[in-house]
Amino acid sequence: MGFWPTWKVSSIFAITPAQLRDRGKKYVLTDLDNTLIPWNQKDALDQVRQWAQTLRAAGIQVIVVSNNNHHRVAEALADLPIQFVARALKPLPVGIKRALKDFGITNAEAVMVGDQYFTDVVAGSLAGVDTIIVAPLVDTDGWNTRINRFLEKPFRHLIRVHNWTKPWSHEKHAKFR
Ligand SMILES: [Mg+2]
Numbered sequence: 464m465g466f467w468p469t470w471k472v473s474s475i476f477a478i479t480p481a482q483l484r485d486r487g488k489k490y491v492l493t494d495l496d497n498t499l500i501p502w503n504q505k506d507a508l509d510q511v512r513q514w515a516q517t518l519r520a521a522g523i524q525v526i527v528v529s530n531n532n533h534h535r536v537a538e539a540l541a542d543l544p545i546q547f548v549a550r551a552l553k554p555l556p557v558g559i560k561r562a563l564k565d566f567g568i569t570n571a572e573a574v575m576v577g578d579q580y581f582t583d584v585v586a587g588s589l590a591g592v593d594t595i596i597v598a599p600l601v602d603t604d605g606w607n608t609r610i611n612r613f614l615e616k617p618f619r620h621l622i623r624v625h626n627w628t629k630p631w632s633h634e635k636h637a638k639f640r
Contacts, residue, residue, distance in 0.1 A: 471596050475498055479632075483523055492587075492592070493526070493575070494578060495547075502601065508543065524546075578598065579611055
């Protein structure tokens with residue numbers, strides 16, 4: 464439905480190869496900060512590595528689409544087998560479209576995952592791909608993101624209660640917030 468996230472899930476790490484395959488997804492495009500890596504803990508990479516390797520073993524590729532600059536993204540992903548597009552200009556769709564083109568991905572086989580409605584979900588929708596909104600990995604953010612979070616509040620509320628954002632899976636212990 465338009466600019467609405469297609470699915471919601473508590474965390475990107477709860478997304479499994481089987482669930483992706485069921486929906487015809489072969490590429491996970493993902494935001495970096497607070498979706499894949501906590502914004503203030505750049506060394507929390509073991510979980511990311513494990514998750515990306517599990518997907519890769521199932522033939523599913525993870526590609527970061529970040530608004531950060533090349534240097535910053537390259538540094539954050541240094542030891543990981545994950546490719547990326549930097550300076551994506553979300554909420555504009557250009558970065559996501561560049562990823563689709565550069566990696567030869569069709570819209571139907573991609574899903575965009577992110578923790579922010581106004582950047583990740585809007586950009587994914589404008590680029591014509593399905594989207595998953597996740598809860599941010601940590602509750603505190605940099606000042607610019609805090610402003611976004613404030614503006615997002617009514618949207619997150621609707622995402623939480625509304626039927627048109629479907630749960631990605633039947634998670635028992637973790638909840639979207
Ligand atoms: Mg983010």
